[in-house]
Amino acid sequence: MNNPEDLVFLPLGGCGEIGMNLSLYGHDGAWLMVDCGVTFGDDLTPGIVVMVPDPAFLVEIADKLVGVIVTHAHEDHIGGIPYLWRQMNCPVFATPFAAGLLRRKLSETGLENAVPINEVKPGGEISLGPFDVSFVNLAHSVPETQALTIKTRLGNILHASDWKIDPEPLVGPCTDESVLRAVGGEGVLALMCDSTNVFVEGRSGSEGPLRDTLKKIVGDCAGKVAVACFASNVARMESCIRVAEDTGRRVALIGRSLWRIAEISKECGYLSDCPEFVDARDIGYLPREEVLMLVTGSQGESRAALSRIAADDHPDVTMSEGDTVIFSSREIPGNERAIGRVKNQLARLNVNVITEHEEFVHVSGHPARAELQDMYSWIEPPLLVPLHGESRHLIEHCKFARENGIEKTALAENGEMLRLAPGEPEVIAQVQSGRYAVDGRRLVPVDGDVVRARRRMTFSGVAVVTIVLDEDGVLLKNPILSAPGIVDGVGEDVDLHQEAILAITDTVEEMSERQRFDDDKLERAVVRAARQVFHAETGRRPNVDVHVVRI
Ligand SMILES: [Zn+2]
Ligand SMILES: [Zn+2]
Structure with missing residues (x-):
């Protein structure tokens, strides 16, 4: 080579x-x-x-x-x-x-x-x-x-x-x-x-002037302030700590990865002269105007702290009218929708939101x-x-x-x-x-069968058909069909389910004896029949798996 x-x-x-x-x-x-x-x-x-x-x-x-x-x-x-x-x-x-x-x-x-x-x-x-x-x-x-x-x-x-x-x-x-x-x-x-x-x-800009701007913005805030940034951005973390000191606030870390980075930073000699962080559970005891929270979830990650706070679903932290969230981070392409969802939820709580579009809060x-x-x-x-x-x-x-x-x-x-x-x-x-x-x-x-099948399942659903045939290749009982993600078995779905079973039964019975002994041909015919019914009724062509059982 x-x-x-x-x-x-x-x-x-x-x-x-x-x-x-x-x-x-x-x-x-x-x-x-x-x-x-x-x-x-x-x-x-x-x-x-x-x-x-x-x-x-x-x-x-x-x-x-x-x-x-x-x-x-x-x-x-x-x-x-x-x-x-x-x-x-x-x-x-x-x-x-x-x-x-x-x-x-x-x-x-x-x-x-x-x-x-x-x-x-x-x-x-x-x-x-x-x-x-x-x-x-x-x-x-x-x-x-x-x-x-x-x-x-x-x-x-x-x-x-x-x-x-x-x-x-x-x-x-x-x-x-x-x-x-x-x-x-x-x-x-x-x-x-x-x-x-x-x-x-x-130029990309400098952390020094950014810290000054953050101080001014936080200084003008009345209620709780949450700053969302990447946990690994230790300089930004330190900026928030200094801003908190200068504006009379205590710093709380909300999110496991922030605690982890803070711990590693201290081991390596960074953040050495910083005051103790407040635990999330103790925020409620502080006056709102004395709270500055660093939170994970600047990209709208659904399980991160900010998403949970925005959904009013965080065990320890709430935000409400008069509080402010600062996105001190870039919107990574692909995350716009998730971030948008969090911003909408914060808006419904009447929380102010500041991003790099409005103010100099990120470099x-x-x-x-x-x-x-x-x-x-x-x-x-x-x-x-x-x-x-x-x-x-x-x-x-x-x-x-x-x-x-x-x-x-x-x-x-x-x-x-x-x-x-x-x-x-x-x-x-x-x-x-x-x-x-x-x-x-x-x-x-990622381009292999497993992920491809998973993608098709999520987009189009999956149907599994079991065909039981006797020694002459004749259907012993009605085909069994389950189709999660396509039919839920109630209302009109019951008819669709029945219709699909009928179509599969007809298809098998119409096949010649020789064809019925050929598993490949049988499977292909059943897949075609099932997909036709589903497509005609739902506009979807699901993944169909066929199990042929011969007794
Ligand atoms: Zn990189
Ligand atoms: Zn990097």
């Missing part, structure tokens, strides 16, 4: 989509994995919450995998490790914060003692087979985000997945311009770079165009390879890089193996890629 000496890049996730990042670098017969993330299910994957990259290629290279390095603690970079662990089976390297989160995730899946996690300090170094890797501090929306300088015999790569430039990130250091300039000065073969906000002009963690230009000027790469984007982001990023003086760009979408050296960059192979759904305790392909 590839000359083992070559230096190749192979994304199995995150290139052609936003989420589920998994990049591989191959060289000298070894493979290094960078990140192993998840993405989330939607209407097309009923019952599926989490998806991971197709592990087929990982199984192929498992004995050559020298390790996986996690660039930061976001789900789309770290969340896949518990699910793909059996296929990877290699040491994990992460900064203390990401390692702390990963340990907790692994303990939920009973893998805490199985996975060897090695902590690397931010800015640290490790050698893994033919790869000498240096970590470089980046600002992002979670602490300890790292770029990786991957040094090989054939040249150096700078892998800068998620990052931004923020002069005042407030928690953790700024993106390390001097180290990045030095990396550029030494010369790189390629810059592998975040494409999420390539369509956004200007992105990804680089806008001016920040990309800064990175290009520090690194001066001869080649840019876009990461972290849908096709349109990746293609636009290539165009933008060339307009800004980068000589070459190369694009590899999930499953495409890009040779970076020697010679001109070129896609040289295609490997199996795609998504696997975490379905309970197992992994199933």
